[in-house]
Amino acid sequence: xxxxxxxxxxxxRFRVFEGELKVLNGVDMVIDEGEKVGLVGETGxxxxxxxxxxxxxxxxxxxxxxxxxxxxxxxDILKMKPGEIQSLRRGEISAxxxxxxxxxxxxxxxxxxxxxxxxxxxxxRDGKYLSREGIRARSIAVLKETGMPDSERILSNYPVxxxxxxxxxxxxxxxxxVAARLLMADEPTTSLDVTIQDQVxxxxxxxxxxxxxxxxxxxxxxxxxxxxxxxxxxxxxGNIVETAKTxxxxxxxxxxxxxxxxxxxxxxxxxxxxxxxxxxxxxxxNPPAGCRFxxxxxxxxxxxxxERPSFFTTGDNHRVACFLYQR
Amino acid sequence: xxxxxxxxxxxxxxxxxxxxxxIFFIARVVxxxxxxxxxxxxATKEQVQELREEMHLDKPLFVQxxxxxxxxxxxxxxxxxxxxxxxxxxxxxxxxxxxELMLFSFFMSLIIGQVMGVLAGYFGNSWFDNLFxxxxxxxxxxxxxxxxxxxxxxxxxxLNFAPxxxxxxxxxxxxxxxxxxxxxxxxxxGQFSIAWKALRHVLLPAASLAVANIAQExxxxxxxxxxxxxxxxxxxxxVYGIPTRSIIFKYLLKPSLIPTVSIMGLDFACLIANxxxxxxxxxxxxxxxxxxxxxxNKDLNAIVAVVxxxxxxxxxxxxxxxxxxxxxxxxxxxxxxxx
Amino acid sequence: MSKKEVxxxxxxxxxxxFSKGWYKFSRNPLSVLGLIIIFLVILAAVLAPYITPYPExxxxxxxxxxxxxxxxxxxxxxxxxxxxxxxxxxxxxxxFSLMLAVVVLGLSIPPGxxxxxxxxYYQRTWIEIAIMRVTDVFLSVPPLVLALAxxxxxxxxxxxxxxxxxxxxxxxxxxxxxxxxxxxxxxDFVHEAELTGAGKAHILLREILPNCIAPILTKMTLDMxxxxxxxxxxxxxxxxxxxxxxxxxxxxxxxxxxxPAEWWTAIFPALAIVIIILAFNLAGDGLRDMFAVEEV
Numbered sequence: 001x002x003x004x005x006x007x008x009x010x011x012x013r014f015r016v017f018e019g020e021l022k023v024l025n026g027v028d029m030v031i032d033e034g035e036k037v038g039l040v041g042e043t044g045x046x047x048x049x050x051x052x053x054x055x056x057x058x059x060x061x062x063x064x065x066x067x068x069x070x071x072x073x074x075x076d077i078l079k080m081k082p083g084e085i086q087s088l089r090r091g092e093i094s095a096x097x098x099x100x101x102x103x104x105x106x107x108x109x110x111x112x113x114x115x116x117x118x119x120x121x122x123x124x125r126d127g128k129y130l131s132r133e134g135i136r137a138r139s140i141a142v143l144k145e146t147g148m149p150d151s152e153r154i155l156s157n158y159p160v161x162x163x164x165x166x167x168x169x170x171x172x173x174x175x176x177x178v179a180a181r182l183l184m185a186d187e188p189t190t191s192l193d194v195t196i197q198d199q200v201x202x203x204x205x206x207x208x209x210x211x212x213x214x215x216x217x218x219x220x221x222x223x224x225x226x227x228x229x230x231x232x233x234x235x236x237x238g239n240i241v242e243t244a245k246t247x248x249x250x251x252x253x254x255x256x257x258x259x260x261x262x263x264x265x266x267x268x269x270x271x272x273x274x275x276x277x278x279x280x281x282x283x284x285x286n287p288p289a290g291c292r293f294x295x296x297x298x299x300x301x302x303x304x305x306x307e308r309p310s311f312f313t314t315g316d317n318h319r320v321a322c323f324l325y326q327r
Numbered sequence: 328x329x330x331x332x333x334x335x336x337x338x339x340x341x342x343x344x345x346x347x348x349x350i351f352f353i354a355r356v357v358x359x360x361x362x363x364x365x366x367x368x369x370a371t372k373e374q375v376q377e378l379r380e381e382m383h384l385d386k387p388l389f390v391q392x393x394x395x396x397x398x399x400x401x402x403x404x405x406x407x408x409x410x411x412x413x414x415x416x417x418x419x420x421x422x423x424x425x426x427e428l429m430l431f432s433f434f435m436s437l438i439i440g441q442v443m444g445v446l447a448g449y450f451g452n453s454w455f456d457n458l459f460x461x462x463x464x465x466x467x468x469x470x471x472x473x474x475x476x477x478x479x480x481x482x483x484x485x486l487n488f489a490p491x492x493x494x495x496x497x498x499x500x501x502x503x504x505x506x507x508x509x510x511x512x513x514x515x516x517g518q519f520s521i522a523w524k525a526l527r528h529v530l531l532p533a534a535s536l537a538v539a540n541i542a543q544e545x546x547x548x549x550x551x552x553x554x555x556x557x558x559x560x561x562x563x564x565x566v567y568g569i570p571t572r573s574i575i576f577k578y579l580l581k582p583s584l585i586p587t588v589s590i591m592g593l594d595f596a597c598l599i600a601n602x603x604x605x606x607x608x609x610x611x612x613x614x615x616x617x618x619x620x621x622x623x624n625k626d627l628n629a630i631v632a633v634v635x636x637x638x639x640x641x642x643x644x645x646x647x648x649x650x651x652x653x654x655x656x657x658x659x660x661x662x663x664x665x666x
Numbered sequence: 667m668s669k670k671e672v673x674x675x676x677x678x679x680x681x682x683x684f685s686k687g688w689y690k691f692s693r694n695p696l697s698v699l700g701l702i703i704i705f706l707v708i709l710a711a712v713l714a715p716y717i718t719p720y721p722e723x724x725x726x727x728x729x730x731x732x733x734x735x736x737x738x739x740x741x742x743x744x745x746x747x748x749x750x751x752x753x754x755x756x757x758x759x760x761x762f763s764l765m766l767a768v769v770v771l772g773l774s775i776p777p778g779x780x781x782x783x784x785x786x787y788y789q790r791t792w793i794e795i796a797i798m799r800v801t802d803v804f805l806s807v808p809p810l811v812l813a814l815a816x817x818x819x820x821x822x823x824x825x826x827x828x829x830x831x832x833x834x835x836x837x838x839x840x841x842x843x844x845x846x847x848x849x850x851x852x853x854d855f856v857h858e859a860e861l862t863g864a865g866k867a868h869i870l871l872r873e874i875l876p877n878c879i880a881p882i883l884t885k886m887t888l889d890m891x892x893x894x895x896x897x898x899x900x901x902x903x904x905x906x907x908x909x910x911x912x913x914x915x916x917x918x919x920x921x922x923x924x925x926p927a928e929w930w931t932a933i934f935p936a937l938a939i940v941i942i943i944l945a946f947n948l949a950g951d952g953l954r955d956m957f958a959v960e961e962v
Contacts, residue, residue, distance in 0.1 A: 057565050059557070061452075090568035102559040107582050107656055117567040158657045174567050338802075345803035353819055464696075468944035470895040472902050472915075473936040476922055480929055600808035604899055608922060618811075619903055622818040634815055638807045 002074060004214050005031040005054070005182060010068035012049055012058065012238075014284075021284035023049050025238040025292065026068070026308070031182070031214050036205075038225035038246065039218045040261070041235035044281055047218045050235075051095055051184045056085050072182075090121040094179035098187040100167035104159040110170045111155030114139045114177075121178045142173045147203055165196035172200075176207065183208070184216045189224070201228060222265060226250055234258050237282050237292040239308075244318035254320045256297050291322070299324055335649060339642045346638045347399070347631075351392055354627050395631075405628030409621065414632045417617060425606070425613035429598045431533035436540035436594070441587070444545035448552025448583070449575065459545065466542025472604035475535040479608065482531055532609045536601055540594045544587050551583040585656045592648025596641040690956045697952020703945035711760040723750040724758040726910040734928050744930035746920065748910075752930060755912035756938045762913050763942065766828055767893045771886060773832040778839030779882065783870045785840065786847025798844065804837040813896055814905065822905040824913070831896055835889075842885060846878045880957035887953055891946035898939050914939050 012024035024046050031037050039047055052058045054070055054077065070077040072093070077085065097103045105113055118139050122130040130138065143151040146169040159167055168188060175183055185204060189197035205228050208215045217229055225232055225246065232249045234242045234257065242255040253259045260277035279296035282288050288295050294304040303323050311319040312326055386394075398405065404414040447459040469477070555561065556579065564574050599615060606616040614633070621629035692698050715721045719742075723729075729749030737744040743752035785797040804812065809831075816830035850856065851874075859869045898915030900906040902922075907913025909920070914935045921932025 052562075055566050057562050086568060086570075089566060095566050097559060097563060099559065103563040105560040105564070105578050105582070106658060107585070108578070113564075116569055116573065120568050120570060160658050171563070174563075178567055341799070342802045342806050345799065346806050349803055350815060353816060464944060464947060465940070468891065468947055469940050470898060470943070472899060472918065473939055476918060476925070476932050476936055480925055480933065597808045597810075600810040603810065603814070604902060607903065619814075622814055623904065625818065630815060630818070634807060634811060637811050641808065642806055 004033045006071040008069045011066045015062045036229045038229035038232040046238040093182045094175040095184040099191045117174045182214045186218045242320045350634045404632040407629045409624045409626040421614040421617045432536040435537040440541035440545040444548030448549040463542035471601040475605045475608040548587045596644040691952045700945040700948025718754040720751040720754045743934040759912045759914040763894045766897045767890045770832045774835035778836035782840040782843025786844045801837045804834045817905045884953045887950035891943035
C-alpha cells in the first residue's frame with residue numbers, strides 16, 4: 001500500500017543578509033494512512049519549516065526549496081499547480097499552529113473566520129458552495145465536536161475575548177473542516193496551560209481515531225509523543241536522525257542525540273539532575289560538514305565530519321542516521 | 328460604546344472651553360491698542376474711546392471674557408475690525424471655499440495614497456515599492472507652500488495644464504450659490520462648463536495639500552501591510568484554503584488600515600492649518616486666507632473666531648476618528664468599554 | 667570593585683552598544699546620507715561668512731545692475747530683485763532655520779519631558795489632571811495655527827517666532843513621555859524601586875527616563891524638520907524672519923511673487939528647505955531602526 005505522504009530529501013534554504021541559511025538538509029519522512037506520527041526536536045531544528053513546505057506556505061522570497069520531493073498520494077506537491085494545491089488545502093491536508101492567538105485574525109469574529117473556512121471547503125462537484133444556513137450548521141457541528149461549550153454564542157466573539165483553550169479549539173475546528181486525510185499539529189499545546197494541554201491532546205487523539213486521519217504531531221516534549229503516537233521521527237538541525245516505532249524508540253534509543261534527549265528527561269525517582277547535551281545547535285549559515293551533530297557527539301569518528309550518514313536499518317523498521325550503526 | 332462617546336464629547340467640550348480661554352487671553356495681550364489699530368491713525372481720540380467702550384476694552388480681562396463668552400453662546404462672534412461685518416457672515420462666505428479644497432484634497436489623498444500604499448506593501452521591495460518609498464520621502468519633506476510653488480511653476484506655467492489663480496478665471500461668473508461649493512452648485516444648475524472650469528482650478532491647490540498626506544498615509548499603510556503579511560494569521564488563512572482575493576481585500580486590509588485611519592483624521596484636521604499657505608499662493612478666497620489676513624491685521628474678533636472654529640473642527644474630527652478606529656479594531660473597544 | 671573600575675566597565679559597555687547601534691543605523695544607506703547632509707548643512711551654516719562667495723549680500727545690500735540674473739557660474743543660484751546672490755543668502759538662511767530648530771527644541775523638550783514624567787507617575791491625582799488637560803488644550807489645534815496666533819500678538823521676528831513655537835511645542839513631548847511613563851509604571855522594576863525606598867526623583871530620572879530616551883531622540887530628530895517647516899511657513903506669511911534678513915521662508919515668499927519669470931528666486935530657497943527636512947527625516951528613520959528591537 002502506498003504511503004499517504006512521502007518527503008524525500010527535502011532541502012530548504014533561507015536568504016538572509018549575511019548569506020543563506022541551510023535550514024533543511026535532506027529531510028526524509030514517510031507517513032501511512034491512518035498513522036499517528038510524532039516529530040520531535042529542539043526549537044529551531046526545522047520542524048515548522050517542514051510543515052510549511054508540505055502546504056507550500058513558505059514565504060518564498062526569502063525561502064526556497066532547493067531540492068527534494070514531497071509525494072502526496074503519488075503526486076509531487078512541489079510540482080503541483082496553484083489550483084491543485086488550493087484543493088489540497090481545502091479538502092485533504094491541514095495544520096494547527098502553536099499559538100492560537102496569533103493564528104486567528106484579531107479584527108474579525110471567530111465565527112466569521114470559521115464560516116469562511118467552511119464555505120470554501122464545501123465546494124461540491126458542481127462548483128457550488130453551501131448555503132448560509134448550511135455553513136452555519138456545519139460550523140456549529142464541527143465546533144461541538146471539539147467539545148466547545150455553548151458553540152453558538154462563542155462564534156460571535158473576537159479572539160481576544162476567548163481563553164487559550166477555546167482559541168485552540170477554534171483552530172482545530174478550522175483544521176478539521178478541511179483535513180480529510182492529514183493533519184499536521186505544530187506544537188499545539190505549547191502555549192496552553194498544563195490542564196488544558198491534556199484536554200486538547202485527548203481531543204486530538206479522539207478525533208484522529210474517529211475519522212481515521214493521519215496526524216503528524218510536532219513537539220519538543222517527549223512525554224506527549226510517548227502517549228499518543230505510533231511512530232516517532234527525531235529531528236536535529238534540519239535532518240531526521242532516527243525513526244522507529246514509539247515503544248521501540250523509548251526502549252532502545254540508538255542515535256547519540258536521541259539518547260541525550262532521553263537522558264535529559266528528569267526522573268521522578270530522583271536520580272539526580274539530568275546531564276544534558278553539551279554544545280548548542282549549529283549555525284545554519286555555516287553548518288558543520290558531514291553529520292551536523294558531530295561537534296556535540298561523544299562518539300564521533302573521522303568519517304562523521306566528512307560525510308553525511310544515510311539511514312541504517314536495525315530491527316523492526318528502526319532507522320538511524322549514524323555511522324556507529326553502519327554494517 | 329455609547330458611554331465611550333459621551334465621555335469623549337464631554338472631554339472635548341472641556342478642552343474647547345480651555346482653548347477659548349487660552350486664545351482669548353493671548354489675543355487680548357497684544358501690545359498696542361486694538362481699537363486704535365482698527366480705526367487707523369486718522370481717527371480721533373473720541374472715536375477710539377467710543378470703540379474701546381463698545382468692545383469692553385476698558386474693563387478687566389475676566390469681564391471681557393465673560394461678555395465674549397455670553398455672546399458666543401448666542402451665536403455672535405463679534406464684528407471683524409477689518410471687514411466691519413459680523414464675523415459669522417465672513418465665515419459663512421469663506422468657509423465653503425476652504426471646505427471644498429479640503430474635501431478634494433482628502434479624497435485625493437485617500438484614493439491615491441491608499442492604493443499606492445497597498446500596492447507598495449503587497450509587492451514589497453519591487454521597483455514600484457522602491458519608487459514609492461523614495462517619492463514619499465520627498466513628499467513628506469516638502470512643506471505645503473513649497474509644494475504649491477513647485478506645482479504652480481511646473482503644471483501651470485510650464486505645462487499650462489491647470490490655471491493658477493482663484494476658483495474661477497476672471498470673467499467667468501460664479502454659479503448660483505446653493506451649497507457654496509462651486510463644483511456642486513454648477514453641476515446642480517446644469518452649467519457643466521463652469522463645473523469643469525472650477526474643477527481645473529481646484530486641482531492644483533488640492534494636490535499641493537494632498538501630497539504630504541499621500542506620502543505619509545501611504546507609507547503607514549505600506550509598512551502596515553508589509554508587517555501584517557508576515558503575521559501568522561495570514562499564513563493560517565492560506566493554509567485553510569481561503570482564496571487570495573479574500574485574503575488581500577478583507578483579512579489583510581482591515582487590520583492594516585487601522586493605523587492609517589488615525590493619521591488620516593489628524594491629517595484632515597491639519598488640512599485647515601496647511602490650507603493657510605496654499606490659499607495664499609493660489610489666491611484661493613477661503614477661510615484660512617481670511618484667518619491669515621485677520622492675523623496680519625490684528626483683527627481680534629476674527630482671530631479668536633478662526634482659532635476657535637479650527638479647534639472645534641480638529642476636536643470633532645479626532646473624536647470621529649477615535650470612534651471609527653475603535654469600530655475597526657475590536658480590541659480597543661473591548662478593553663475600554665466592558666471589562 | 668573600585669569606583670574607577672565600575673566607571674570603566676560602564677563606559678566600555680556604552681561604547682559596545684554604541685558601535686552596535688551605529689552598525690544598525692548604517693545598514694540603511696539613506697539614513698547615513700541624511701546624516702551626511704545634516705552635517706554638511708551645519709558646517710556650511712557655521713562657516714557661512716567664510717565659504718560663501720558674497721557674504722556681504724546676506725543682509726541689506728543693493729546692486730541693481732546685477733539684479734534678477736538667472737543662475738550662472740558667478741551666481742550659482744542667480745540673483746534676486748535687489749541684486750543679491752541667492753546662493754549666499756540661502757546658506758545664511760540655513761543659519762536661521764537651524765538656530766530656530768535648536769532653540770525651540772532646547773526650550774521645549776526639558777520642561778515637556780519633566781512634566782510628562784510627573785503627570786505619568788502621579789496618576790489619578792489632580793497633578794496629572796491639571797497637566798494633561800492643559801496639554802490637551804494646546805494640542806487641540808494644529809501647531810501652525812497656534813504658533814501663528816501667538817507670533818502675531820508679538821511683533822514678528824525670529825526671536826518671537828522661537829518663543830511662540832516653543833510655547834506650545836513642549837506639549838508633544840509631555841504627551842509622549844506621559845504615555846510611556848504610565849505604561850512603564852506598571853512594570854515590576856518601578857515597584858521594586860519604590861519598595862526599596864528610592865526617592866521619587868531617582869525613580870523618575872534614573873529608572874523611567876532612560877527607557878524613554880529612544881522615542882524622545884527619534885521624535886527630536888524628526889521635529890528638527892517639523893520646526894523648520896513651521897518656521898518657514900511663518901516666514902512665508904510674513905510673520906517670521908523679516909526682510910532684508912535672508913530667512914528661507916521669507917525668500918520663498920518674495921520669489922513667489924516673481925513666478926514664473928524669475929523662477930530661481932523662489933525655487934532655490936524652497937529646494938534648500940526640502941533638502942534639510944529630507945535629511946532630518948532620513949536620519950530620524952535611521953534612529954528608529956537603530957532603536958528597534960530585532961525579532962529573533
